[in-house]
């Protein structure tokens with residue numbers, strides 16, 4: 001039984017905001033939680049519910065669903081009705097799988113107006129349909145459209161509703177995806193989310209410090225991984241928010257490397273991209289360290305360019321900045337640096353036009369961060385306009401440069417170098433974004449300093 005983590009008031013206010021899109025008496029939101037997934041044979045992956053389900057309810061158990069509607073009950077202003085459907089409590093089974101909330105616990109702890117056992121969903125749905133106004137055109141909003149398992153569950157409900165046009169019974173005329181509406185809401189974080197995310201970032205930064213302490217020539221990537229992930233758990237995170245990347249030597253040029261089994265050597269770089277999940281909220285940090293404590297000349301050159309791009313990205317992340325501008329500006333700084341090292345030829349304009357820098361900088365400069373490490377919020381609004389930064393949007397800034405080991409377009413000393421610097425930031429009402437992954441060396445000089453002072 002995982003406890004509720006934000007206040008009831010916070011969840012209520014999110015549902016109140018969501019309910020605005022529901023037409024009173026005519027719309028029903030049916031939201032299913034993620035199904036359990038088998039890892040191998042008869043063992044499941046550790047359960048982690050759907051992010052928007054968690055956002056709206058905080059309810060953490062599998063095999064659950066919630067519904068939301070607005071009811072006038074024939075008079076006056078509509079009232080929101082929030083129902084949770086849970087696994088049934090069963091002492092014999094709970095002895096194996098752990099305690100469950102059950103409908104009563106769900107109602108009490110998560111503030112549902114009503115709660116039922118999940119097998120009641122069909123009956124309750126049919127009851128709701130029967131109580132609609134005569135001739136009503138009903139719209140079902142749901143998260144089930146894009147998932148074949150959930151779609152089957154949803155359509156089993158819809159098909160169970162008999163079509164009796166002669167009686168004047170209400171009819172289901174539309175089934176719509178609610179996803180984008182909730183994802184828009186998740187873009188600006190509320191006060192409790194900001195607090196939780198600061199904590200998640202704090203743990204991740206501390207964990208990278210543990211990695212720095214453990215780093216030495218001869219260590220294996222997995223030893224560093226265990227220092228990081230051990231710290232996540234030690235500080236109460238549930239684990240990683242994505243598979244940790246601990247990439248030494250040439251592995252640093254592989255963007256999603258996670259075999260993490262190589263032994264590292266003096267003179268190499270170690271790129272660590274790792275973040276935790278704390279109360280369902282992700283952090284996401286990347287650092288690039290010299291295994292032996294000092295960068296080579298070529299490594300230092302690349303660290304400095306990426307560091308400069310990182311600083312510039314933070315500097316322009318102010319309220320009102322179009323999100324895409326961060327990547328555009330960061331790319332320009334990287335290009336200027338590559339030109340000054342003669343690793344790119346031609347004018348900046350030519351390079352941008354031909355995207356020749358993409359060979360060394362193949363990814364974007366960041367992403368929204370929240371309940372998902374790549375938070376699902378939109379980058380372009382529903383009118384096709386670019387998203388501009390607003391206070392309490394949270395995202396990552398992560399410029400990088402990568403030179404594949406066999407890349408003959410650069411001098412030999414640059415081949416096999418991969419550098420990325422990534423931090424998590426919150427947009428402020430005034431000034432540049434605030435970095436929340438702090439007190440962790442980031443730029444080349446700071447890192448060398450720190451490493452030389454280690455015990």
Ligand SMILES: [Mn+2]
Nearest residue numbers: 284396398422
């Ligand atoms: Mn990231």
